[in-house]
Amino acid sequence: TAAFNLSGSKPALAGASVCQRAPSGAGTKASVGLDKAISSRAAENPIGSAVWQKVPRPTGHAPSLSGPACAAPDSRLNSLLQMTSPAPLYPHRHLLGIEGLSHLDIEALLDRAEDYVSLSRQVEKKTTALRGRTQINLFFEPSTRTQASFELAGKRLGADVMNMSVAFSSVKKGETLIDTAATLSAMRPDIIVVRHHAAGAVNLLARKVGCSVINAGDGAHEHPTQALLDALTIRRNKGRIQGLTVAICGDILHSRVARSNIILLNALGAKVRLIAPSTLMPAGVERMGVEVYRDMREGLKGVDIVMMLRLQLERMNGAFVPSSKEYFRYFGLDRDKLSLAAPDALVMHPGPMNRGVEISSEVADGAQSLIREQVEMGVAVRMAVLDALAQHLPNV
Numbered sequence: 371t372a373a374f375n376l377s378g379s380k381p382a383l384a385g386a387s388v389c390q391r392a393p394s395g396a397g398t399k400a401s402v403g404l405d406k407a408i409s410s411r412a413a414e415n416p417i418g419s420a421v422w423q424k425v426p427r428p429t430g431h432a433p434s435l436s437g438p439a440c441a442a443p444d445s446r447l448n449s450l451l452q453m454t455s456p457a458p459l460y461p462h463r464h465l466l467g468i469e470g471l472s473h474l475d476i477e478a479l480l481d482r483a484e485d486y487v488s489l490s491r492q493v494e495k496k497t498t499a500l501r502g503r504t505q506i507n508l509f510f511e512p513s514t515r516t517q518a519s520f521e522l523a524g525k526r527l528g529a530d531v532m533n534m535s536v537a538f539s540s541v542k543k544g545e546t547l548i549d550t551a552a553t554l555s556a557m558r559p560d561i562i563v564v565r566h567h568a569a570g571a572v573n574l575l576a577r578k579v580g581c582s583v584i585n586a587g588d589g590a591h592e593h594p595t596q597a598l599l600d601a602l603t604i605r606r607n608k609g610r611i612q613g614l615t616v617a618i619c620g621d622i623l624h625s626r627v628a629r630s631n632i633i634l635l636n637a638l639g640a641k642v643r644l645i646a647p648s649t650l651m652p653a654g655v656e657r658m659g660v661e662v663y664r665d666m667r668e669g670l671k672g673v674d675i676v677m678m679l680r681l682q683l684e685r686m687n688g689a690f691v692p693s694s695k696e697y698f699r700y701f702g703l704d705r706d707k708l709s710l711a712a713p714d715a716l717v718m719h720p721g722p723m724n725r726g727v728e729i730s731s732e733v734a735d736g737a738q739s740l741i742r743e744q745v746e747m748g749v750a751v752r753m754a755v756l757d758a759l760a761q762h763l764p765n766v
């Protein structure tokens with residue numbers, strides 16, 4: 371059952387909770403289990419399991435600050451306003467998704483991340499933006515690179531970082547997400563980074579704690595820092611995002627990476643193609659402003675970026691592909707299929723890779739691959755996000 375339909379009225383919290391304005395007061399207590407909360411209180415937690423049923427419209431380009439929509443009638447007043455209330459780098463208290471961010475929000479984070487790429491390449495990699503702050507990484511799903519990346523990012527900014535992974539936590543003893551959140555909240559963290567297997571869990575948690583929350587991946591919903599690091603990697607290699615054609619290929623249906631990337635790339639003016647077998651293509655996804663291809667050779671023609679996705683076997687109930695050998699033959703990226711893309715096309719993958727299933731080793735390790743660089747950009751982007759949220763933390 372879909373939490374809401376494609377054309378129906380806007381659910382109470384969709385979008386709104388994605389980018390709450392800061393600050394909004396202290397957290398509240400609750401004692402409901404997440405599963406119950408998600409299934410029985412759809413109005414409170416509208417994301418639910420049917421994430422692709424809720425197709426956000428691409429935001430496109432917001433009017434530029436220098437454009438007529440924002441031009442102040444009195445330029446003296448304008449400069450006074452700028453002096454007394456400088457625009458914050460990023461005006462939101464949380465980062466729960468790319469949905470709801472403007473292209474200015476996104477570009478501000480990418481610009482800030484550039485500084486942190488330089489810093490991370492120095493011998494002395496530390497700064498003090500998060501000095502005295504506590505960051506908790508709360509991971510309900512296994513993760514290597516994302517958790518390590520958030521940990522390094524927090525430490526490079528001077529925060530005390532605590533990793534809490536569910537395998538060793540009270541959640542194994544039956545504690546609910548909300549109880550865990552309330553317990554952690556009482557320890558007065560400043561920022562909680564959350565990964566959870568259920569779509570909507572991070573939005574729910576953000577409403578129950580008093581600190582800033584970053585979504586490190588929730589079910590098949592969103593993975594905003596992955597989309598930001600992908601955008602940074604593309605921008606550094608191509609010099610721009612606007613006007614590029616990006617093909618996202620593979621298991622779109624189960625992918626939060628695809629969803630966040632579609633929203634971000636559309637907001638920044640890229641053309642997005644999705645390439646997948648019908649079983650792995652969400653119904654109605656055309657409404658997100660993408661071109662849909664079911665044939666890899668057709669879809670790859672002339673593209674600038676090929677973004678491969680992992681087959682998310684852990685999210686599949688039943689067989690979505692006949693066999694991984696057959697999948698590779700039709701949808702795996704090898705040299706032959708890559709030759710159909712633009713001659714200077716670049717290849718990306720969020721990792722972890724299934725070599726020989728969605729991508730050949732030759733391509734993954736080849737000259738057109740940006741996969742290692744994506745990992746480096748991940749740390750810089752997470753530093754930028756943590757830094758941006760820290761600007762909204764109370765100082766007293």
Ligand code: NCD
Pocket residue numbers: 515516587593596626627679680682720721722
């Ligand atoms: C992605 C994720 O977890 O959604 N990986 C990651 O963040 N490193 C993609 C994936 O798991 O395939």
